[in-house]
Amino acid sequence: MKGGVVLRLLLYWLRALRASIGVLLHLAERALHRVPGCQLLRALHPWPRDRDGAPTSRRIVATWQRGAAGTGDWSKIQEQPPRRHVDGDGTCIHGPESQLPATSSLQSLFDGAGRLDLAGLRKVVYETGMDASERKVTWKFLFGVYPADSTTEERRRLDQQLVARYRSMKNAWKQQFPSAKRMKVQSDLELSLAIMKYEQQEMEAAKVPAEHGLWLQSINQPQFWASLRDIDADVPRTDRHRSFFQRQGLVKLLYLREILITFAAFHQDIGYCQGMTSFASHFLETLDSEFDAFWCFVNCMRHWAPSLTAQGVACKIQTTEELLRHVDPELHHHIARTSKERLLFCLSWLLLRFQRELGHEDALRVMEIGALEGDPTELAARLLPHCREGEDRSAPHRDGVSFEVLLCVALLIQHRQQLLQYQHVHDFFLFAHRLQGKLALDALRRVDRPL
Structure with a gap:
């Protein structure tokens, strides 16, 4: 009984403390916005947020860094909205680099006239990826709408x-x-x-x-x-x-x-x-x-459209089979023996580039990496440098190797012990269905080739 009373009193105290802190933060926020000489203090104040949910302090710090070096007048450093070009009916025509967050490392990839270092961008996309605010700028370069050398x-x-x-x-x-x-x-x-x-x-x-x-x-x-x-x-x-x-x-x-x-x-x-x-x-x-x-x-x-046709998907499946046979003959033989359709259960993966199986962010990442592929022959040559004509006829066909094919093979190898236990074709299709929305790219990074 006494313990219950103590817990209630503690709960009331915590609620009162939370309310008091909220009032103090509100007063502090009002004061920080009214005092013109507090920009540096505001930069250190982590709680206020913009309407879109992003911390206000990030933008203020970046603005302070840009302005303080050039003007030395701290009182004139204010948050600046993104610059936008607007046409007659209100449609926004953007200057792309002006839409990048001030704290984005991609800012350094643009020169004074706005020309982009495309090689640097491709490296960033492949190695670290980007957040949503950066994609609004970079995708138009990645997917060929903007020439990299355009101002x-x-x-x-x-x-x-x-x-x-x-x-x-x-x-x-x-x-x-x-x-x-x-x-x-x-x-x-x-x-x-x-x-x-x-x-x-x-x-x-x-x-x-x-x-x-x-x-x-x-x-x-x-x-x-x-x-x-x-x-x-x-x-x-x-x-x-x-x-x-x-x-x-x-x-x-x-x-x-x-x-x-x-x-x-x-x-x-x-x-x-x-x-x-x-x-x-x-x-x-x-x-x-x-x-x-x-x-x-x-x-x-x-x-990508050719790969969405029946012929294109059939080519992808064939390439995936050849690659799987090359890296994991045991698993390839088991699937071929158990299922007359072979890798047909991978159809959705290859057709939609794992858009249904991956989470939203990972699905976007796959699209970005797909935009980097360029010539698939060059990709295959880098991945399989030892597979030269006349050297290994069981090696996969280079022309059909793409990122989604590699993901497919990595996924099969990752679940090889589970797949080797299946004895009916329906088990493979049920396995593919259960993966929808549950696949993560990070889980496929260290899929080792079986010995």
Whole structure:
């Protein structure tokens, strides 16, 4: 009984202490903002946060470091918002390096005119990765929208041209296929409300003049409608659980739809393939711009689309089998003996580059590393320098080696003891299904080749 009273008194005391500390912090915050000579003290004060949740002190320290060296006047050092170029309808056209956090080490990769050291960027991406605020800048370089030797002013003009061109392309298919403008949904009230809100926004955007001439391009009607049916089936179930798409009542899912339809209409040699929604969704969420996401997606698909076709995936599976046979003959023989489909259970991994199996941050990292691959022949030559023609015919085919293939083999080797116990093909498919959302890149870093 006495112990219970003591615990209650202790609990009340802790609550009162917490309330007192909160009041003191509030008063301190007000005082720190009012006194102009306290910038250094504010830099040492860790509690205040910006609206986006980032510690205020980080920005103040960086601003102080920049300003104190140049001016010596500490009272004039204030937080500066990111510089943005805005076009006529309010669309932000950014000077990329100005969007980097002041504390980012990537700032040093830009020269005075804004030209980027692309080799340095690629090294950072591969060795350490980047945080979300840095990706908004670097992805447009990684995925080929910005030339590395372009200046800040050149990129500003390029952004304006790309925004206008994208609007013109959207207007083109909407004029040719008016009934495709509205997404048809059934028994999905949340998405239906989002469609109504999106249409109101589009009415405002339609007041902005677009380029002419692109709408005259011939669009294959049967292929367009086939792509539209697949897109409208895939978009409603793509990442709608993430907070980014929940904001504004799923309206951003409609941005995703516009990106995919525009791409399919004007890239008829590629069209739409299942799985493209995952990549386009990551571009849209990471860049938070429909225009930027579209052009990064376009350049990405120019390199990755062949691997999304049936022939491309079959080639990946074959390469994975050859590589597995080369590094772990026992496991390869067991899978081939147990399952007639062999590595077909790895289809989703290779098709979507582990986007469903990895956590969100790791999935973005795989996309970044995939953008670094360049010529897959060079990649394979570095990984397998001992495998020369005529030296080892069991070695994997160099032309098909890619990062997701290496991840697939590493994952199989990591779980080899478990896989060697399977005696039925269904066990392999169940194993692959259970990995969704549970795979971590760090767990695959030290997968050793079996002896």
